[in-house]
Amino acid sequence: MEWTAEFRARYAEWWPQAEPLLAAHDYSAAFKTYPWPTFADTPWTPVAKALGQSRIAVVTTGGLYRPGVDPPFDVGALGGDVSYRAIPRETAIATLAIAHPHFAHEVAEADMNTVFPLDRLEELRADGVIGDLAPTHFSTMGYAPRAADLAEETAPAIAARMRAEAVDAALLVPV
Amino acid sequence: MCHQSGGLIQRAIEAAGIPTISLSNNPTATRRVRPPRWTRVRFPRGSMLGEPGNRGKQRAVLEGTFAALGTIQTPGGHVELPYRWEAPPVMFRGKALTEGSYG
Numbered sequence: 001m002e003w004t005a006e007f008r009a010r011y012a013e014w015w016p017q018a019e020p021l022l023a024a025h026d027y028s029a030a031f032k033t034y035p036w037p038t039f040a041d042t043p044w045t046p047v048a049k050a051l052g053q054s055r056i057a058v059v060t061t062g063g064l065y066r067p068g069v070d071p072p073f074d075v076g077a078l079g080g081d082v083s084y085r086a087i088p089r090e091t092a093i094a095t096l097a098i099a100h101p102h103f104a105h106e107v108a109e110a111d112m113n114t115v116f117p118l119d120r121l122e123e124l125r126a127d128g129v130i131g132d133l134a135p136t137h138f139s140t141m142g143y144a145p146r147a148a149d150l151a152e153e154t155a156p157a158i159a160a161r162m163r164a165e166a167v168d169a170a171l172l173v174p175v
Numbered sequence: 176m177c178h179q180s181g182g183l184i185q186r187a188i189e190a191a192g193i194p195t196i197s198l199s200n201n202p203t204a205t206r207r208v209r210p211p212r213w214t215r216v217r218f219p220r221g222s223m224l225g226e227p228g229n230r231g232k233q234r235a236v237l238e239g240t241f242a243a244l245g246t247i248q249t250p251g252g253h254v255e256l257p258y259r260w261e262a263p264p265v266m267f268r269g270k271a272l273t274e275g276s277y278g
Contacts, residue, residue: 031176036179036207037179037183037207037208038207038208039186039207039208039209040209041209041250042186042189042209042210042211042250042251043186043187043189043190043211043250044189044211044250045189045190045192045193045194045195045211046194047194047244047245048194051241051244051245059181059184059185059188061177061180061181061184062177062221100177102177103177103220103221103267104220104221104265104266104267105221106265107221107222107226107227107265108221108222108227110227110228111227111228113224113227113233114221114222114223114224114225114226114227114233115221115222115223115224117224117233117237120224120230120233120234120237121237123230123234124234124237124238124241129238129241130241140180140184141180142176142177142180142181143176143177143180144176144179144180145176147179147180147183150180150183150184151183151186151187154184155183155184155186155187155188156187156191158184158187158188159187159188159190159191159193160191162188162191162193163191163192163193167193168193168194169193169194169195169196169241169244170185170188170193170194170195170196171195171196171197171198171237171240171241172181172182172184172185172188172195172196172197172198172210173181173197173198173223173224174177174178174180174181174182174197174198174199174201174223175177175220175221175223
């Protein structure tokens with residue numbers, strides 16, 4: 001990716017003065033000078049299949065994981081955590097834990113469908129609105145300032161797993 | 176920066192040959208990362224599908240979003256969904272949110 005080399009250079013300049021601000025939880029000040037990647041173009045794959053025949057996968061950035069099964073995300077890392085978790089479609093979503101500290105959890109804890117709507121998607125599948133639910137869905141941490149690493153490591157890994165599971169369309173839920 | 180993270184992942188999935196769509200309650204952040212397709216939802220941070228337990232609204236948001244997957248023809252295009260938050264505001268860092276991300 002063409003933008004990542006420049007981003008990494010700008011990130012390296014940003015980090016020394018951002019780190020103490022992040023350590024003090026002054027995100028507003030830290031991110032005033034963050035080198036936000038900005039794109040003029042966008043990738044494009046035409047929709048090839050009717051929704052009623054499509055296998056759907058969902059990605060949430062709410063930092064969800066299965067406690068006792070998956071390692072938690074590194075909430076303490078000032079530079080964020082770019083790893084992902086694979087959540088099987090059979091998972092009882094009420095049992096998922098939330099690692100993301102930058103949103104109020106009460107809503108998601110009351111109903112995980114608000115950030116990871118697997119139950120609603122299963123209902124849509126049962127009603128024939130969507131064709132199928134992929135065996136695997138995905139969770140990452142929204143707080144991931146190392147954008148180049150996320151884009152070059154995490155994102156292609158998730159895409160490859162979706163390809164391997166013959167996913168026809170993906171839904172992204174940023175939290 | 177959830178919209179950036181989600182957007183970067185979305186771009187990679189689309190580039191790998193799988194069409195995608197996302198939800199956004201922060202159009203400024205979403206436009207910066209330019210995902211292929213998105214729907215705008217006017218819900219507060221931490222609740223992108225509507226109120227907890229509101230199965231009808233959550234389902235409507237999903238159906239509206241999947242419909243947009245089929246109708247958006249311009250890369251980067253979006254659809255505005257009409258639903259609003261119908262519960263007390265969500266408190267985050269001392270702010271009462273009924274719509275949008277914090278900062």
